[in-house]
Amino acid sequence: MLSMILVAxxxxxxxxxxxxxxxxxxxxTLRAEHLRLYGNQVIENGIVKVENGKVTYAGDAKGAGELGxxxxxxxxxxxxxxxxxxxxxxxxxxxxxxxxxMTAQARAADVLSLEHADFRRARSEGITTMVVxxxxxxxxSGLSAVVKTDGATMVEREAHLQLGLSADALRNNRYPTxxxxxxxxxxxxxxxxxxxxxxAATGKLPVMLDAVSRDEIQRALALAGExxxxxxxxxxxxxxxxxxxxxxxxxxxxVGPFGFGTEQRLLDSVxxxxxxxxxxxxxxxxxxWPEASLRISAALCVRAGxxxxxxxxxxxxxxxxxxxxxxxxxxxxxxxxxxxxxWNGDPLELSSRAVTVFIGGVRHDGGAH
Amino acid sequence: MQAIFSLLQPCLLACGLAAAPAPFVGDEPVPAPTDLFVRxxxxxxxxxxxxxxxxxxxxxxRILAVGTDIKVPKDAKVIEGKVVCPGFIDSWSSFALxxxxxxDDRVGPSTLAVDAVDSFVDARHEQALLNSGVTxxxxxxxxxxxxxxVGAMLRTHPxxxxxxTTVLAxxxxxxxxxxxxxxxxxxxxxxVTSVDRVVGALADGLAYHIDQNEYRHELAEWEKKIADKQKxxxxxxxxxKKDREKxxxxxxxxxxxxxxxxxxxxxxxxAPRYDADKEILGRVAAGELPLVVEVHRxxxxxxxxxxxxxxxxxxxxxxxASEAAQCAEALKERRVPVxxxxxxxxxxxxxxxxxxxxxxxxxxxxxxxxxxxxxxxNDALATRDLPLLAALAVGHGLxxxxxxxxxxxxxxxxxxxxxxxxxxxxxxxxxxxxLDGEPFSATTKVRLVISGGEVVVGEVSK
Numbered sequence: 122m123l124s125m126i127l128v129a130x131x132x133x134x135x136x137x138x139x140x141x142x143x144x145x146x147x148x149x150t151l152r153a154e155h156l157r158l159y160g161n162q163v164i165e166n167g168i169v170k171v172e173n174g175k176v177t178y179a180g181d182a183k184g185a186g187e188l189g190x191x192x193x194x195x196x197x198x199x200x201x202x203x204x205x206x207x208x209x210x211x212x213x214x215x216x217x218x219x220x221x222x223m224t225a226q227a228r229a230a231d232v233l234s235l236e237h238a239d240f241r242r243a244r245s246e247g248i249t250t251m252v253v254x255x256x257x258x259x260x261x262s263g264l265s266a267v268v269k270t271d272g273a274t275m276v277e278r279e280a281h282l283q284l285g286l287s288a289d290a291l292r293n294n295r296y297p298t299x300x301x302x303x304x305x306x307x308x309x310x311x312x313x314x315x316x317x318x319x320x321a322a323t324g325k326l327p328v329m330l331d332a333v334s335r336d337e338i339q340r341a342l343a344l345a346g347e348x349x350x351x352x353x354x355x356x357x358x359x360x361x362x363x364x365x366x367x368x369x370x371x372x373x374x375x376v377g378p379f380g381f382g383t384e385q386r387l388l389d390s391v392x393x394x395x396x397x398x399x400x401x402x403x404x405x406x407x408x409x410w411p412e413a414s415l416r417i418s419a420a421l422c423v424r425a426g427x428x429x430x431x432x433x434x435x436x437x438x439x440x441x442x443x444x445x446x447x448x449x450x451x452x453x454x455x456x457x458x459x460x461x462x463x464w465n466g467d468p469l470e471l472s473s474r475a476v477t478v479f480i481g482g483v484r485h486d487g488g489a490h
Numbered sequence: 491m492q493a494i495f496s497l498l499q500p501c502l503l504a505c506g507l508a509a510a511p512a513p514f515v516g517d518e519p520v521p522a523p524t525d526l527f528v529r530x531x532x533x534x535x536x537x538x539x540x541x542x543x544x545x546x547x548x549x550x551x552r553i554l555a556v557g558t559d560i561k562v563p564k565d566a567k568v569i570e571g572k573v574v575c576p577g578f579i580d581s582w583s584s585f586a587l588x589x590x591x592x593x594d595d596r597v598g599p600s601t602l603a604v605d606a607v608d609s610f611v612d613a614r615h616e617q618a619l620l621n622s623g624v625t626x627x628x629x630x631x632x633x634x635x636x637x638x639x640v641g642a643m644l645r646t647h648p649x650x651x652x653x654x655t656t657v658l659a660x661x662x663x664x665x666x667x668x669x670x671x672x673x674x675x676x677x678x679x680x681x682v683t684s685v686d687r688v689v690g691a692l693a694d695g696l697a698y699h700i701d702q703n704e705y706r707h708e709l710a711e712w713e714k715k716i717a718d719k720q721k722x723x724x725x726x727x728x729x730x731k732k733d734r735e736k737x738x739x740x741x742x743x744x745x746x747x748x749x750x751x752x753x754x755x756x757x758x759x760x761a762p763r764y765d766a767d768k769e770i771l772g773r774v775a776a777g778e779l780p781l782v783v784e785v786h787r788x789x790x791x792x793x794x795x796x797x798x799x800x801x802x803x804x805x806x807x808x809x810x811a812s813e814a815a816q817c818a819e820a821l822k823e824r825r826v827p828v829x830x831x832x833x834x835x836x837x838x839x840x841x842x843x844x845x846x847x848x849x850x851x852x853x854x855x856x857x858x859x860x861x862x863x864x865x866x867x868n869d870a871l872a873t874r875d876l877p878l879l880a881a882l883a884v885g886h887g888l889x890x891x892x893x894x895x896x897x898x899x900x901x902x903x904x905x906x907x908x909x910x911x912x913x914x915x916x917x918x919x920x921x922x923x924x925l926d927g928e929p930f931s932a933t934t935k936v937r938l939v940i941s942g943g944e945v946v947v948g949e950v951s952k
Contacts, residue, residue, distance in 0.1 A: 242837065381833065381879060382869025385618050413834035413848075413882075420878055420932040424622070429933050470932055471881035472890075 147174035147482030150192045151461065152182075153199035157468065159438050159452045161430040169199065171459040174482035179453040195463045195477075201453045202249025202460035202478065203468075204440035205415050206375045206402035207329075207355055210239035210251055211268070217256035220295055223306060225317050227263030229253045230278040239408050240270040244485055246412040247468060247475035249460040250451075251405070252280055252444045257331035257355065258289040260303045261310070264317065265329060267444050269460070271480035280444050281329035281352055282321045286341045288333070300340065311348045327352035327445055330372070335359055342370045353443050355404060361390030364397040373400035373443040376435075377418035378410045388425035395427045402440035420471050433469055525549055525566035526940070526950065528924060530574035536913040537895035546574060548920045551943020556914060567950040569938055571924035575894065576913050577625025577941060578923070579643075579901040581829045582782075582809055582864025583873040585619065586611045586644065587629050592867075597632040599691065600766035601639035604659045606631040609651065617947075618874045619646045623923045625941040626657060626911050628901065630664040630782070633867045638664040640770060641782065643907050645942055661905040662807070663774045666784035667794065670840040681790055688783065689797035695771025696801065701762045702772065708759035715756055777803030780904060782829070786842035788813035795820050807904060809864065813845035818857035827904050828854055830896075831866035832883040851896070852887030861888070862904065863896040881930035894929060910942070919943050 149171050156167025158179055168185040170178040178185055209216075211233040218224045233253050243251060249270055255262040261284055267277040290303055297303045310318040320326035328350045330341040338357050344350065353373040354360055360367050360374050367374060376391050394401055403418045419432040431439075441451025450458050459482035466473030478485045526548040533544025535556055547555040547563065562568060584592050591597075591606030607629075619627075630641035641664045643657040665688055668681040676684075723730070734750075741748040774781045781804060785791055791814055798804055808814060809829040814821060821828065830851040835843050847853075851861045863880050865872035872879075880893040888896075902912025911921050920940045927934035938948035 238837070380869070380872075381865060381875040382872030385615060385871065385874075408837055411834035411836045417834070417878070417882075420881075421875065423932045424875075424878065466885075470885075471878050472884040472930055474885045 147459065148172045149482070150185075150188050151195060151199060151463075152188070152192050153195040153197065153463070155198045155467070156453070157198065157200035157433070158454065159201070160434060167199070169453055169459075169461060171461075171479075171482045174459050175455075176453055176457045176459050177455055179455070197476070198464040198467055198473065199453075200247075200462055200464065200468045201437050201451055201457075202462050202480065203247050203415060203436045204402070204444065204451055205243065205248050205251040205405040205407075205412075206353075206435075206440040206443055207254050207265075207404035208243075208251050208407045209254060209256075209409070210243060210405070210407045211235065211237035211253055212255075213237075215256075216262075217258055218262075219292070222260040222290070222292075222295065222297060222303070223310075224259065224263050225261040225282060225310070227255060228266065228278060229255050229264065230266035230268075230275060233266065233268065235268060235275065236272045239412075240268070240272060243405075243407065243412045244270040244478050244480070245475065246415065247462040247464065247478060248405075248412060248415060249462065249478060249480050250276065250441065250444075250446070252440075254281075254329065254355075255283055257283060257285050257287070257329075259285050260290045260297065260306050261285070265444075267446050269458075269480050271483065271485065274481065276446055276449065277444070279317070279326065280446075281327045282317050283329045283331065284344075286330055286332045286337050286344070287356065288337070290331070300337075304340065304344065307344065308348075321350060322348055324349060324351045327443070329353055329355055329375075331355045332357050335363065338363055339366070342366055342372070345370050345372055353402075358387045359390050360399075361393030364393045364399060367394065368397040368399050373402065373439065375402050375404045375443065376422075377403045378405050378414040379418040379421045380410070380414060381417070381421075383421060385425070388422055391422045392426040395422075395431045398431075400439050400443060401427075401431060401435040402443050403435050416468070416471060419469065423469065429469060436468075525563045526920075526945075527560075527562050527566040527568045528571065528574055528922065529568065530571045530924070532573045533914070534573070534575035534894060534929075535915060536576065536899050537891050544574065546914060546922070548922070548940065548943070551920055551940075553914055553916055553918050553920055556916060569924055569948075569950055571937055572927060573925040573929060573934075574914070575923050575925070575929055576898040577911065577921040577939065578623045578876055578897040578929075579907075579911055580624055580627035580865050580873045580876050580897075581862040581901040581905070582831065582867050583627035583629050583870070584633060584867040585615075585627050585629065585646075585870045585873040587631060587870070591631045592633050594632050597639045598767045599639065599663055599665070600770045601631055602659065603629045603631050603639060603642040604644075604656055606639075607642075607644070613648050615871060615874070616646055616648050618871070620648065620939050620941070620947045621936055622874045622877055623925070623929070623936045623939060624873055624876050625921050625923075625939060625946075626901075626907070627873050628661055628864075628905055630662070630867075638666060638784075640664075641905075643905050643911075646946075647941065648946060657907050657910055658905065660770075660773075660779055661907070662780045662782045663770055664782040664784070664809075668785060668787060668790050668842055670842060675841040681787070682793065685790055685793040685797055688794065691767075691771050692775045692781075692798065692801055692804065695768050695773075696775035697772075698762065698765060698768035699772025699776050702769070705759055705761055709761075712756055712759055719753070719755075775801050775804055777805050779906070780805040780807045782807045782809050784809040786810050786812040786845070788816040788845070791817045792820070795824060795826070799824075805904075807862075810842075810866070812843050812847070812850070814859070815847075815850055815853040815857075816845075818854055818859050821854070822858045825860070827860035827862055827900065829862040829864045830854070830883065831864055832879050832886070833866055834882070848882055848886040851883040851892075855888055855892045860900055860904075861892060861896050862900050863893065877930045877934075878932065881932070884930060890928070890930065924948070 151169040156164045254265045264279045265281040314322040332338045332341040438451040441447045461479040463477040528546040533541040545560045588608040630638045632638045641662040643661040645655040667684040899912045902908045922940040924938035
């Protein structure tokens with residue numbers, strides 16, 4: 122009970138928040154003026170009940186039942202925590218193996234530090250889950266990881282098998298130096314798959330196909346079609362110009378990050394993907410890009426014509442689904458992790474800021490800075 | 491309710507119309523209809539003056555009436571919108587400049603931005619700016635160079651040749667202090683020297699300006715003297731002729747040699763050697779146009795403020811100014827506006843941006859410093875994203891009203907374009923946005939843009 126009061130008291134003082142983990146109980150009830158559950162569903166005076174770090178109820182006041190005495194009141198917006206669908210946050214050292222093109226078993230999970238300052242900065246932007254990737258500049262770079270930004274939680278150690286189909290994966294001082302040879306390597310593994318390749322070939326492990334130019338994107342789509350791979354395209358700045366083909370492939374696309382001044386053609390490409398209802402999520406590439414770029418990317422796409430609901434889902438539900446953790450994060454619904462962000466306005470607007478972040482029901486301050 | 495600012499006096503109307511530009515002739519955009527009538531749930535005449543359920547009457551491209559109960563003129567085209575406000579102005583842009591001109595560090599203070607405008611700029615990009623509501627932008631060549639030349643205020647226009655979109659060719663002179671080059675930080679001594687260089691250049695410019703003024707004064711005096719003498723000679727010509735003939739005869743009679751009187755004319759004043767750089771810097775030192783200095787560190791901002799204190803008429807404007815919050819009091823006292831670039835930066839950033847903080851705009855505004863917002867000029871198309879940059883500043887504490895001023899009235903006034911841009915006040919050339927939501931919202935769509943009295947985005951119907 123005392124800890125719950127502390128949480129509530131802390132919220133009132135959110136404007137003067139400190140930057141360290143506050144802790145507190147993982148069981149509480151939240152009432153927010155505006156509650157974004159998922160998609161474009163916004164509930165006025167919505168309730169979220171949290172028990173032991175999991176959401177047990179999220180919806181309107183009518184269905185919430187008894188609220189108890191200690192309710193956290195938030196005069197603003199609450200939403201699920203944002204999910205960065207691709208980033209390089211928290212990694213130590215160089216993750217590119219320069220001499221060997223295939224390091225499929227290498228794990229980002231093994232070379233990242235959960236306590237890295239990159240994650241603290243991400244948290245302050247309302248990002249609670251991140252997909253950490255290895256350098257895409259290899260034919261098979263390895264396995265991405267999904268982490269929470271609470272400094273402690275590894276969600277998925279092997280999220281995607283990262284395959285590089287762009288020119289970046291080719292190098293003149295080692296084999297392969299050509300697209301054909303790179304594909305031969307990948308297809309060699311997929312035709313008699315073992316280990317992670319087998320999981321990828323049977324659709325149990327999503328792939329992350331890195332492609333940049335139009336022909337690289339087409340090659341990636343063909344590969345996914347031939348071996349029935351599931352997963353996502355990354356980078357692929359002009360994938361929207363092949364939107365119908367991308368939709369047929371069943372792959373999602375992780376777009377961005379985009380900054381102010383992004384070429385109009387790239388934003389139009391995202392809008393085209395949105396029109397075809399291709400599953401979209403936003404990438405970040407921190408620490409090279411500031412963590413604020415995640416919401417900026419979404420806002421730029423909305424300004425350019427992307428449906429606002431798709432943009433919001435690309436920051437939450439779709440991003441979680443494309444990372445294979447869609448049953449655990451990205452929504453406020455019973456059974457989901459209590460990753461909740463309190464904002465001072467609509468989180469899709471850049472004029473709003475995260476003021477308090479709960480991860481697994483545990484409160485973290487520092488959102489305002 | 492009455493129309494509160496109706497301007498119907500024929501004489502004033504005549505004055506306003508007399509100054510109206512010739513209508514644009516082309517396929518698109520079209521000149522605004524003779525009478526255009528805008529109704530808005532919220533009408534921002536200028537920041538701080540909002541009219542609920544406001545009305546705006548535009549006649550021949552000029553604002554004729556603003557109020558709440560104006561009768562719709564006969565045959566007027568009527569437009570409805572949720573929010574109506576003045577067009578946005580990017581105080582710090584590189585849009586439409588020739589890419590090489592942006593990186594050329596050989597320019598001098600007198601290099602003109604208008605000479606560096608790229609005539610082949612993509613019309614789609616220009617349309618993208620207008621779709622974001624950006625109707626004007628200030629550019630300067632050679633971003634990051636020491637001297638970055640004479641900045642210009644240009645109007646966004648999808649089809650008109652650039653020569654015809656200049657609002658003001660000499661909107662400012664721009665320079666920079668202490669920026670990293672090629673990823674390398676500038677040595678601290680170089681940075682201090684940079685401040686001295688700016689101050690020295692201003693002093694030279696002012697001396698040149700004074701010399702020029704003295705020369706003009708002396709020349710005028712000399713010309714007057716010559717004219718007076720000429721007049722005197724012309725008036726006394728007959729008598730002088732007679733006197734001369736008489737003297738000639740007398741000399742002949744006496745057998746003497748006749749000599750004409752010699753008139754010694756004053757020496758004509760010598761013009762100082764023309765120097766274009768000193769000339770423009772002299773105008774800056776004399777306050778004819780503002781000096782925009784991109785400077786970030788508090789140390790250099792302080793040195794610049796101290797160094798330029800003796801130029802009483804100087805209109806200093808800071809750009810970037812990452813650590814300006816530390817000097818807010820001095821900036822307020824000296825009435826130095828700051829163009830803030832609300833750009834989130836990665837943790838690993840050039841040293842001059844170490845103190846950069848998105849709350850800068852709010853902190854400066856709180857201390858009473860005038861804040862403008864610019865897109866920072868690193869990416870030409872960032873000008874398109876000006877409303878979102880303003881949204882970030884609002885998200886970090888700047889009031890929406892201050893943000894609107896930072897995009898409208900203030901840049902118009904600071905860069906001497908207030909007669910053409912920045913407000914929806916009476917008699918002004920119409921520069922109007924009709925929006926379907928709040929000005930800085932990601933989901934807001936710009937329904938109609940009237941720029942310089944022409945409809946450049948959207949359609950109008952009766």
